[in-house]
Amino acid sequence: MTAITDRDGLAGAEAGFLAATPGFEETAVLDDLRATEYARLDARGDVYLDYTGGSLYAASQVEEHHRMLREGVYGNPHSVNPTSSAASALVDRARAAVLRAFDAPEDEYVCIFTPNATGALKLVGEGYPWRPRDRFLATFDNHNSVNGIREFARRGGASTAYVPVEAPDLRVAESTLREHLESGAECAHHLFAYPAQSNFSGVKHPLEWIVLAHEHGWDVMLDCAAFAPTSRLDLSVFKPDFVSVSFYKMFGYPTGLGALIARRRTIERLERPWFSGGTVVAANVQGDLVVPHSGHAQFEDGTVDYLGIPAVEIGLRHIERIGIDTISRRVEGLGSWLLAELQQLRHSDGSPATCLYGPPAWDRRGGTIAFNFLHPDGRVVDERYVDVVAAQHDISIRTGCFCNPGAGEIAFSLTKEMLTEHEFAVGMILDDYIEEVGLPSGGAIRVSLGIATNFADVYRFMAFAEEFRDVADVPDGLPPRLGC
Ligand SMILES: Cc1ncc(COP(=O)(O)O)c(C=O)c1O
Numbered sequence: 348m349t350a351i352t353d354r355d356g357l358a359g360a361e362a363g364f365l366a367a368t369p370g371f372e373e374t375a376v377l378d379d380l381r382a383t384e385y386a387r388l389d390a391r392g393d394v395y396l397d398y399t400g401g402s403l404y405a406a407s408q409v410e411e412h413h414r415m416l417r418e419g420v421y422g423n424p425h426s427v428n429p430t431s432s433a434a435s436a437l438v439d440r441a442r443a444a445v446l447r448a449f450d451a452p453e454d455e456y457v458c459i460f461t462p463n464a465t466g467a468l469k470l471v472g473e474g475y476p477w478r479p480r481d482r483f484l485a486t487f488d489n490h491n492s493v494n495g496i497r498e499f500a501r502r503g504g505a506s507t508a509y510v511p512v513e514a515p516d517l518r519v520a521e522s523t524l525r526e527h528l529e530s531g532a533e534c535a536h537h538l539f540a541y542p543a544q545s546n547f548s549g550v551k552h553p554l555e556w557i558v559l560a561h562e563h564g565w566d567v568m569l570d571c572a573a574f575a576p577t578s579r580l581d582l583s584v585f586k587p588d589f590v591s592v593s594f595y596k597m598f599g600y601p602t603g604l605g606a607l608i609a610r611r612r613t614i615e616r617l618e619r620p621w622f623s624g625g626t627v628v629a630a631n632v633q634g635d636l637v638v639p640h641s642g643h644a645q646f647e648d649g650t651v652d653y654l655g656i657p658a659v660e661i662g663l664r665h666i667e668r669i670g671i672d673t674i675s676r677r678v679e680g681l682g683s684w685l686l687a688e689l690q691q692l693r694h695s696d697g698s699p700a701t702c703l704y705g706p707p708a709w710d711r712r713g714g715t716i717a718f719n720f721l722h723p724d725g726r727v728v729d730e731r732y733v734d735v736v737a738a739q740h741d742i743s744i745r746t747g748c749f750c751n752p753g754a755g756e757i758a759f760s761l762t763k764e765m766l767t768e769h770e771f772a773v774g775m776i777l778d779d780y781i782e783e784v785g786l787p788s789g790g791a792i793r794v795s796l797g798i799a800t801n802f803a804d805v806y807r808f809m810a811f812a813e814e815f816r817d818v819a820d821v822p823d824g825l826p827p828r829l830g831c
Pocket of ligand 1: 466572
């Protein structure tokens with residue numbers, strides 16, 4: 348077993364890594380920031396590897412935001428008084444900064460602030476003009492916040508369909524996608540939703556699908572929640588109709604804010620199910636009048652988070668100073684190393700100690716790696732035990748199904764029959780259902796890299812992974828699983 352604090356081992360491994368990873372030294376600015384902006388990680392001894400769950404904020408982001416709050420006076424932007432105007436100006440600046448960050452032309456796109464990516468997806472799902480003969484198409488590989496759109500579609504009488512991903516890489520076969528897109532020809536409205544990057548496998552699905560789907564008459568919802576934190580999205584080149592992001596996944600702070608970046612011409616077709624304060628030019632009671640705002644204002648219910656939104660501009664500036672391409676390169680270098688090391692991990696008898704879900708090499712993928720540890724006899728190590736050992740080493744990772752059941756169903760070879768034969772009966776807990784379906788564990792382990800990851804993090808993770816070599820069994824009494 349490699350000791351997790353083995354500094355000599357770390358220095359030697361890092362030298363080998365640097366020699367084998369040309370160009371990585373160009374990301375050294377992130378080592379400097381790790382020692383300053385993210386110093387709390389090493390001060391606490393934390394190994395943070397859950398960036399797809401949420402990124403980390405730089406200390407200066409919080410300081411700048413707090414300075415703004417301490418020094419300014421800001422009122423509700425729904426007025427025109429001086430403090431209200433001050434808040435409106437900051438919100439408008441942040442809105443423009445979001446569009447700039449994604450190279451979205453202002454005459455083509457609007458930025459609608461939402462509580463998170465889920466809020467953005469819900470705005471589209473509930474407002475899309477679903478009618479009988481319309482269709483909602485999604486890839487198996489999607490977050491539940493995209494899957495949930497099917498409920499709105501069905502309520503409007505539309506049909507729903509899924510394009511499968513294929514094991515072991517968990518990518519979509521383009522010929523299958525084409526068949527699905529062609530089959531929508533007779534629909535009046537049809538929406539295709541997919542993630543630019545999988546929050547399960549790290550697969551980057553092609554942005555070229557946007558063009559393909561448009562050629563077949565589909566509107567496109569591109570979920571960028573897992574993609575945007577470490578990849579460049581250029582909306583002057585690829586033009587999805589809707590883009591969802593969560594800002595805490597991009598730069599850690601503030602939580603509670605995301606955006607729907609939407610094409611002006613497509614949001615005109617959305618039908619809001621209600622109106623509220625902030626979304627109307629005029630409304631009255633006796634005359635039943637409602638005159639909705641146009642653009643972003645029609646979609647931002649009530650008072651926006653006018654003190655939090657300026658922190659979005661601060662976060663975007665932080666990313667811009669580093670450069671998103673530098674972050675991408677960093678994650679690619681460290682992720683490639685970790686991906687290879689994990690797959691090489693063997694028990695003493697030579698049997699594999701891990702099982703990877705998703706692309707085995709760094710090809711069209713991001714820094715999200717899903718896998719399970721295996722016992723020497725090939726059984727999956729209970730992910731709850733992995734959580735227990737990780738916590739002992741101050742390692743933060745994610746375990747479970749990551750709210751992405753479709754990718755998991757393919758990764759774990761679950762068929763429709765297996766899933767429809769068994770019901771989640773009243774009184775059952777998740778563990779009962781997992782046993783009923785015959786799953787070997789509650790999902791997988793997810794390690795994800797981001798802005799502040801350094802070589803020591805992935806090295807310490809591999810030292811921890813070594814502890815699973817030759818583990819024949821896990822202890823009893825692991826906590827019950829409460830959700831996936
Ligand atoms: C790909 C993807 N889409 C959507 C979401 C939902 O994001 P939020 O929980 O911030 O609304 C997530 C969250 O992990 C995600 O990874």
